[in-house]
Amino acid sequence: MIIDVVTLFPSMFSGVLGESILKRAQEHGQVKVNLLNLRDFSKDKHKKVDAAPYGGGPGMVIMAEPVFEAVEHLRKNGREESFLVLLTPGGVRYDQTLAQELSKQPGIILLCGHYEGFDERVSQGLSPLEVSIGDFVLTGGEVPAMVLLDSVVRLVPGVLGSQESLVEESFSSGALEYPQYTRPPEVRGMAVPEVLTSGDHGKVAEWREQKSQEKTRARRPDLSEKARRKKYRQI
Numbered sequence: 001m002i003i004d005v006v007t008l009f010p011s012m013f014s015g016v017l018g019e020s021i022l023k024r025a026q027e028h029g030q031v032k033v034n035l036l037n038l039r040d041f042s043k044d045k046h047k048k049v050d051a052a053p054y055g056g057g058p059g060m061v062i063m064a065e066p067v068f069e070a071v072e073h074l075r076k077n078g079r080e081e082s083f084l085v086l087l088t089p090g091g092v093r094y095d096q097t098l099a100q101e102l103s104k105q106p107g108i109i110l111l112c113g114h115y116e117g118f119d120e121r122v123s124q125g126l127s128p129l130e131v132s133i134g135d136f137v138l139t140g141g142e143v144p145a146m147v148l149l150d151s152v153v154r155l156v157p158g159v160l161g162s163q164e165s166l167v168e169e170s171f172s173s174g175a176l177e178y179p180q181y182t183r184p185p186e187v188r189g190m191a192v193p194e195v196l197t198s199g200d201h202g203k204v205a206e207w208r209e210q211k212s213q214e215k216t217r218a219r220r221p222d223l224s225e226k227a228r229r230k231k232y233r234q235i
């Protein structure tokens, strides 16, 4: 999978791409991340990409033309099939289901905004999927792009050592993950639940399922309801 990131701040990505699973996935050729500086697609002699908003108001808006140029450059260079995502607080809410869908794409192009965001004609002309990572406003689309990158790449087959951990982790089954414990068996008077050291795999699985359901009902009743409706629809 090739992930292209169109950004005004490519250097922000070096930390996150240079460590852990994202680093390994690139080294193993499972994913290629290509950073493009939006300024390189400006026709302005000062490489300007933003201008004041029509109608007045604070801040600056990213002009449409450099974004069109960047995307057209990518489309002409093997990214005909890449899925186009524009990051904006006004987009559809990002979640694990969308991460799973994106991980099946041959490629993704991520458009990171800044200032007051993009000229509306970017959306009009390119019809990207507009995605928000939550109901809050960040300075730019770089951190949201990193969130997408990380969550999608770990779902690409073969990237994580154990595919089982993907099946069991929070949200994959529509529930939160059960509590986890590791050595030593007792920490500051708190013991590991006995069932986990019993060696009875059936009982362990039952306990985990029960704890996962309890935790989901208590913390995210919306997820329990969503999972129940999905199950009902399947019947």
Ligand SMILES: C[S@@+](CC[C@H](N)C(=O)[O-])C[C@H]1O[C@@H](n2cnc3c(N)ncnc32)[C@H](O)[C@@H]1O
Pocket: 087, 088, 089, 090, 111, 112, 113, 114, 115, 116, 117, 118, 131, 132, 133, 134, 135, 136, 137, 138, 139, 140, 141, 142, 144
């Ligand atoms: C300061 S924000 C612009 C906010 C915009 N004026 C508004 O009120 O919706 C600048 C850029 O950060 C990114 N951004 C900020 N918050 C985001 C979020 N919750 N999800 C996705 N992208 C976000 C977008 O790319 C956006 O264009």
